[in-house]
Amino acid sequence: MGRPSLRTPLCSLLGIEHPVILAGMGGVSTAELVAAVSNAGGLGVIGGATLSPQELRQEIRKVRALTDKPFGVDLLLPPLEDLPRAEGAGEGEAPRWRERIPPQITETVARLKRHFGLPEAPPEAMPRFSPAFLRRQVEVVLEERVPVFASGLGNPAPFVPDLHRNGAKVIALVGNVKNARRVKEGGADIIVAQGHEAGGHTGRIGTMALVPQVVDAVRPTPVVAAGGIGDGRGLAAALCLGAVGVWVGTAFLVAEESPLDPDLKRRILEATEEDTRVTRIYSGKPMRNIVNPLIEEWERTGTPTLPFPYQGALIREITTAALKAGRKDLLPNPAGQIAGMVRRIRPAREILEEMVAQAWEVLRSVPAWAAV
Numbered sequence: 001m002g003r004p005s006l007r008t009p010l011c012s013l014l015g016i017e018h019p020v021i022l023a024g025m026g027g028v029s030t031a032e033l034v035a036a037v038s039n040a041g042g043l044g045v046i047g048g049a050t051l052s053p054q055e056l057r058q059e060i061r062k063v064r065a066l067t068d069k070p071f072g073v074d075l076l077l078p079p080l081e082d083l084p085r086a087e088g089a090g091e092g093e094a095p096r097w098r099e100r101i102p103p104q105i106t107e108t109v110a111r112l113k114r115h116f117g118l119p120e121a122p123p124e125a126m127p128r129f130s131p132a133f134l135r136r137q138v139e140v141v142l143e144e145r146v147p148v149f150a151s152g153l154g155n156p157a158p159f160v161p162d163l164h165r166n167g168a169k170v171i172a173l174v175g176n177v178k179n180a181r182r183v184k185e186g187g188a189d190i191i192v193a194q195g196h197e198a199g200g201h202t203g204r205i206g207t208m209a210l211v212p213q214v215v216d217a218v219r220p221t222p223v224v225a226a227g228g229i230g231d232g233r234g235l236a237a238a239l240c241l242g243a244v245g246v247w248v249g250t251a252f253l254v255a256e257e258s259p260l261d262p263d264l265k266r267r268i269l270e271a272t273e274e275d276t277r278v279t280r281i282y283s284g285k286p287m288r289n290i291v292n293p294l295i296e297e298w299e300r301t302g303t304p305t306l307p308f309p310y311q312g313a314l315i316r317e318i319t320t321a322a323l324k325a326g327r328k329d330l331l332p333n334p335a336g337q338i339a340g341m342v343r344r345i346r347p348a349r350e351i352l353e354e355m356v357a358q359a360w361e362v363l364r365s366v367p368a369w370a371a372v
């Protein structure tokens with residue numbers, strides 16, 4: 001018998017061997033990890049949200065130099081009305097957004113820098129995200145003819161016609177049924193139903209409850225499960241819930257090919273299932289992180305956060321200074337509740353192939369799958 005393979009409709013749709021997609025994690029899902037997952041038979045996805053258009057183009061070309069397999073790009077697409085109208089200092093809102101920050105928040109930032117003994121760091125004149133910035137990122141995806149586009153946040157509907165004309169498949173992540181219906185109407189080819197257990201930006205509904213409801217709501221559009229999936233048992237469970245594959249982040253954070261800082265990898269490896277917390281302090285949107293002193297201290301003050309993307313620009317006054325001071329324990333360290341299952345660093349191929357093999361063994365024990 002050859003190595004196990006679980007072919008589902010997702011495999012045919014994306015041209016991959018195994019129904020496993022690497023989550024497009026910013027700063028982690030870079031060329032080496034993306035190519036490793038694609039070369040292993042899954043779909044690697046670049047976490048491109050914070051990359052400039054030039055950086056994104058370079059990363060896409062790096063992936064193509066490392067693999068001839070399908071891959072994707074993940075961008076964040078918040079509602080355009082929520083974003084600043086201009087990109088650079090001195091344009092539009094750029095000089096004014098900081099002036100409108102409530103005094104309570106600026107005082108908390110200053111106090112936390114003193115509390116942790118951090119050096120001064122230059123404040124950002126303007127959050128990177130803007131309508132023009134997002135459109136230019138998507139233009140790069142189109143110009144480079146990337147085969148799969150994923151929106152890790154928001155509705156890709158405005159860009160779907162151009163992406164489809166370019167031959168790309170479109171994936172949209174959602175955290176509830178309402179948004180699943182919305183992105184289906186917008187033309188998404190695949191919908192990722194991501195549960196509360198997931199690392200990074202996440203919703204309020206648990207994966208076991210969310211996935212079957214999304215499957216029922218958007219049928220026949222294929223659904224991929226995310227959140228709390230780190231091994232073959234999770235993959236098998238997702239298929240039994242009606243999903244056609246899985247979107248996996250935390251398990252790959254500690255892959256050999258992951259560029260995540262070794263100290264942050266170690267914190268994930270040492271974490272238990274109770275060592276993560278959903279917080280808004282790093283981006284303004286709910287984000288699950290390994291809990292740390294900065295999260296605890298900010299939340300102890302009861303200080304609210306700014307909306308996305310302004311909170312991210314503001315908090316970098318602290319995280320940039322923390323990095324300069326060697327305080328990695330204050331940096332964002334997104335991870336899901338499956339962190340308690342992740343215990344060693346190994347190649348991405350091994351992680352993926354063990355997941356598929358274990359899922360195969362689990363499903364073989366289910367009568368409906370025994371004859372497959």
